[in-house]
Amino acid sequence: MDVADKVAVVAGGASGLGRAVCADLAKHGAAVAVLDRDGNGAREVADALPRAIAVEIDVTDAESVETAIAEAVDAFGAVHVNVNTAGVSSGAKLVSRGEPASLEDFRRVVDINLCGTFNVMRVAAAAMLRNEPDGGGERGVVINTASGAAFEGQIGQAAYSASKAGLVGLALPVAREFAGKGVRVNTIAPGLFDTPMAAGLPEAVRAGLVSMVTEPQRLGEPDEFARLVRSMVENAYINAECVRLDAATRMSAR
Template sequence: MKVNGQAAIVTGGGSGLGAGTARTLAAAGAKVAVLDINEEQAKSVADEIGGLAIACDVASASAAEEAVAAAAKAHGDARILVNCAGIANASRIVGREGPHDLELFSRVINVNLIGSFNLLRLVADRASKLEPMDDNERAVVISTASVAAFDGQIGQAAYAASKGGIHSMALPAARELARFGIRVMTIAPGIFGTPMLMGMPQEVQDSLAASVPYPSRLGTPEDFAALVMHIVDNTMLNGETIRLDGAIRLAPK
């Protein structure tokens, strides 16, 4: 699919990987709706790229429905969805203060996994009714997992479970939506320079960067967005998770 002129939705688009993706899609000519729970951040990015800012809790059925409808009203039904919204709370299953808080576990699953499925189902439903393009393609959905889906560390039970679910969802979703010409892909980033990580002390950042075999640096939103662009363009990419990690494999802790 060629990006130019297409309507796109990016969740978590107010910062980090989502913001980088929104900027890259817009620069390539897409009409981008920036969804984020932080409306101020979403507006900042949308104003910069000439897009549409929509405040949205991706874990809420009603909020997501309203956001997708608002994006469609402004730009037409989306043919590109990139799910970047997520949280990364860490907690041990058995810690000093007792067992893992169940509400925290549920919240991570709700935002990361259910939030990604929520937008997938809504965008796919609308896209299934669009006119097909080359290769009978109607849309492409790209969700964000993590290398933690495969190499989850101590304290990452909730996060790894949520990202593992996103990875596992790609193939059955791609198989089901193939009849509509809708592709489903997942990117599993390694250690990236997201706002959360960039808030750590510089020595911690340097240590993490040095742990990446090659290139020995933190990944950037631009690295992520470049892969998004290739996935959108390459119709044969479907039903798969691509690790974007510089060959890193996470240690237990």
């Protein structure tokens, strides 16, 4: 699917990987709906793009998501691409100093990362199915963001790893559901990227992260993630795939 003149909905678009995706898709001719719980940040991103709107959203709330997708359709007439980058992390051992981890903290991470992604894609996909197919028979593309932690979660990452592994498992059954309907579902599992979260880390911690990267030995650039998103949209033969974008990083246990 050519991204030019298509409509993309990016959840988590106000910063980091999502912000880079919004900029890249807009640069290549897409209209963009920037969805984020940070309404001011979303508006800042949208204001810098030629055809964009900003919508403040709670990905865990069904009505909030349904309203956001409806606003995108009202503004641009359709939804063709949905990229989900919204997520949170929380570090906690299952048992620490004899005390069990907080069940509420676990639920919060899974609710935002896994259930929130499902919430956005279910509404976006329903809008895609109303599109007329393009010359290749495509109506839409969904791309979700997992993590290398889905495969090599470190100690203390139980909630985060479980939520990201759930996203890897989500793609195939949904892709099979949409077989013959022109909607593809893919996943990217990024490694260590130079996002605002990483920028706030002490230099020694950043150096430790970089030391785990194989080649090139540096943090990934958000633009590199955005280019892979666009490539997945454009390549009609990529479906139900999870691509690790991590420069061969394999996380240690700690």
